[in-house]
Amino acid sequence: ELEQEVGGERVDFDTLLAESDFISVHAPLNEATKHLFNAEAFRKMKDTAFLINTGRGPVIKEDDLVDALTSGEIGGAALDVYEFEPKMAEGLAQCANTVLLPHIGSATTSSRRDMALLAAENLLAMINGGEPPTCLNPEVLAPGG
Known part of the structure; x- marks a missing residue:
């Protein structure tokens, strides 16, 4: 019902990865979501796709993200939360295709x-x-x- 209301379509995770231009992560952190976005997930994404995380840092395996960003496997990333906050993976800040915020995305x-x-x-x-x-x-x- 919600899908019709907002003009959306429910898809499985692999389809989401393969077809999305932008993926905005708002998942809670639990056993099922920890490192949900990892090397395997990045390989399934478009090389022009952007990953946005304002939810929980450890949902993304940052070392794998750095590899995906530097190799051109994905187009870019915008992060407001980090896997090992306040630290971030080595090389992440040097990626030109990132926007990094100090966990203030909700500070309005x-x-x-x-x-x-x-x-x-x-x-x-x-x-x-x-x-x-x-x-x-x-x-x-x-x-x-």
């Missing part, structure tokens, strides 16, 4: 205000005996959790 007035309001909303829910509306690990809220 409106996003900071929204974060503060969301934190207050979650805190008030807890104070009033409820569950925080954006809790990602509700098992810790259970007695003994």
